[in-house]
Amino acid sequence: MSALGLMLEARGIPTVVVGLIRLHMEKVKVPRGLWVPFELGRPLGEPEDAAFQTRVLRAALGLFATARAPSTIVDFAEEAPGRLPLPGWRPAVTLAPGLALADEIRALAPAQAAHVQRRRRSTVGLTGLAPADWAGHLTAGLSGALPASPRPGLSPAQLLKFCADDLKAFYSEAAQSDGARPSSRQVDDWFWNETTAGRTLQAIRKAALASDQAGLKAVGGNLIVPGARVVAG
Amino acid sequence: MARLDDINPATRQRLIDLDCPSFDIQPFVDGPPLDRRKVAIVSSAALIGRGELPFLPGAADFRTVPNDRPASDILMSHISVNFDRHGWVRDPNLVLPRDRLAELAAEGAIGGVADTHFTVMGSTDPREMTATADAIAAGLKAEGVTAALLLPV
Numbered sequence: 001m002s003a004l005g006l007m008l009e010a011r012g013i014p015t016v017v018v019g020l021i022r023l024h025m026e027k028v029k030v031p032r033g034l035w036v037p038f039e040l041g042r043p044l045g046e047p048e049d050a051a052f053q054t055r056v057l058r059a060a061l062g063l064f065a066t067a068r069a070p071s072t073i074v075d076f077a078e079e080a081p082g083r084l085p086l087p088g089w090r091p092a093v094t095l096a097p098g099l100a101l102a103d104e105i106r107a108l109a110p111a112q113a114a115h116v117q118r119r120r121r122s123t124v125g126l127t128g129l130a131p132a133d134w135a136g137h138l139t140a141g142l143s144g145a146l147p148a149s150p151r152p153g154l155s156p157a158q159l160l161k162f163c164a165d166d167l168k169a170f171y172s173e174a175a176q177s178d179g180a181r182p183s184s185r186q187v188d189d190w191f192w193n194e195t196t197a198g199r200t201l202q203a204i205r206k207a208a209l210a211s212d213q214a215g216l217k218a219v220g221g222n223l224i225v226p227g228a229r230v231v232a233g
Numbered sequence: 234m235a236r237l238d239d240i241n242p243a244t245r246q247r248l249i250d251l252d253c254p255s256f257d258i259q260p261f262v263d264g265p266p267l268d269r270r271k272v273a274i275v276s277s278a279a280l281i282g283r284g285e286l287p288f289l290p291g292a293a294d295f296r297t298v299p300n301d302r303p304a305s306d307i308l309m310s311h312i313s314v315n316f317d318r319h320g321w322v323r324d325p326n327l328v329l330p331r332d333r334l335a336e337l338a339a340e341g342a343i344g345g346v347a348d349t350h351f352t353v354m355g356s357t358d359p360r361e362m363t364a365t366a367d368a369i370a371a372g373l374k375a376e377g378v379t380a381a382l383l384l385p386v
Contacts, residue, residue, distance in 0.1 A: 001277045001385040003253065003359035004366060008275070008381055009260040011370035017383040023237065027253040031261050040240070041316030043384045044333070047324035053333050057382075061343060064267050064380055070259035082320070115322075121305035123322050126287050153286045161312070162287055172322045184317040223290075226314045228241035 002028035016063050018043050029071040032063040036076045045080040082181060089182040091175035091190050102135035104196045108174040115177035123169045126162040137163045141204040144211045157215035161223045167197055192229045202231050244315045254360050270380040273347035273373055277355025278328050278386045279311040288354040293361040295369055298350040300331060313356050316386050347376050
């Protein structure tokens with residue numbers, strides 16, 4: 001965003017960049033920048049904390065008044081409290097061990113519905129597929145024999161990637177459906193260490209990397225499992 | 234957490250090595266006082282409307298996010314798996330702070346909020362986005378935006 005900000009400023013638009021990577025802001029020499037010490041993916045710092053978010057915005061927008069010269073980069077002083085683990089947190093739903101993927105998805109459905117009820121939205125829906133169809137598409141990735149994509153504009157490998165994203169969002173919504181505020185690491189630990197879905201995505205990654213299909217290999221290698229969660233071997 | 238030392242080693246090295254473009258220019262556009270500025274968000278989260286085709290790897294185009302589009306109709310299609318989305322699951326304002334901007338406008342801290350926000354695929358090399366920058370700038374000017382708030386993920 002640093003570069004795009006400078007490109008917009010060069011086209012006559014006053015900009016302020018909120019930056020997560022200070023090094024990039026410095027390299028590009030953003031016109032006005034607020035570096036924030038937050039987790040990647042959280043530019044406003046703290047979910048469900050309007051006061052915290054507003055402080056970030058006031059600091060960023062305030063640079064329109066205080067910055068006097070190009071490449072003014074200011075550091076936001078506050079850490080986001082949600083970076084710390086919530087003591088004793090467990091997901092809102094308890095899964096029986098050893099469930100097949102399709103059964104696990106079904107078991108989480110009531111909790112995911114509770115999330116939608118509580119927060120009035122869902123982040124699931126990139127593929128347009130129903131959750132009941134996910135397990136079939138994902139496990140096809142294990143064999144490398146991906147079915148034709150039912151979604152115009154998405155290749156089978158791209159559908160697999162977005163199906164994995166929908167799956168992760170569904171599990172995240174179910175796990176956080178009781179309104180508790182766990183850290184991202186806690187939710188990730190549960191998903192990648194304790195669920196059939198997490199184990200399935202790890203297996204898909206390995207199968208995709210071994211595939212001779214370039215599209216599947218690229219998706220599997222980089223776009224299914226976060227680098228921090230890759231299981232070696 | 235986005236201190237480089239806090240990021241897992243593979244992602245950290247990729248971020249350090251990222252070939253950021255350098256520019257010979259240092260533009261700095263003036264504007265009215267903040268309480269008279271109209272603010273628009275430009276997000277790198279590759280946001281789409283529900284039912285739209287996701288951004289794909291290497292996409293250099295942009296989409297618009299109407300300020301009045303319900304949060305329930307906004308999805309994130311960024312291809313990277315190396316940033317947190319659990320916060321986005323809980324609160325759209327973490328990435329697209331439309332409610333917070335509306336509150337700042339209501340109290341008079343900013344002049345107003347644009348009817349349209351913009352979003353791109355943040356993993357695409359910005360050097361491929363010249364036409365997109367032209368189009369976004371034109372859209373911002375057409376709405377009289379005097380403060381573009383660029384938000385990464």
